[in-house]
Amino acid sequence: QVQLVESGGGLVQAGGSLRLSCLASGGTFANYVIGWFRQAPGKEREFVALITWGGGSTNYVDSVKGRFTISRDNTKNTVYLQMRSLKPEDTAVYYCAADRTTASQIAWEYAYWGQGTQVTVSS
Numbered sequence: 001q002v003q004l005v006e007s008g009g010g011l012v013q014a015g016g017s018l019r020l021s022c023l024a025s026g027g028t029f030a031n032y033v034i035g036w037f038r039q040a041p042g043k044e045r046e047f048v049a050l051i052t053w054g055g056g057s058t059n060y061v062d063s064v065k066g067r068f069t070i071s072r073d074n075t076k077n078t079v080y081l082q083m084r085s086l087k088p089e090d091t092a093v094y095y096c097a098a099d100r101t102t103a104s105q106i107a108w109e110y111a112y113w114g115q116g117t118q119v120t121v122s123s
Helices: none
Strands: 003-007 010-013 018-025 033-039 046-051 058-060 068-073 078-083 092-099 117-122
Touching: 003 092, 018 033, 018 092, 018 117, 033 068, 033 078, 046 068, 046 078, 058 068, 078 092
Parallel strands: 010 117
Antiparallel strands: 003 018, 018 078, 033 046, 033 092, 046 058, 068 078, 092 117
């Protein structure tokens, strides 16, 4: 069973940047697809990005394409989400999730979740 810990959230002005990290432990990291999701107050959890097992494939929600970049370092058991040109509508709790078999945009298909990190973008 894999455990996930997110970090790197914070308060940033619109147009600024943040890099989120998702550190995994307890499993063979390279065996897992990692997804980033976010949830704003009063809204459903939303897919943001994913990266496949070896990092050979990535996928993004349209609203972040060209601004966010997902990457992974399997030697460090870490996935990163580099966020640039942040907008107030990016404000949410960001979660990373892991699964051995899915490469999906659907949250419930991921077996393991972190506790989340808050990202707040001020206008």
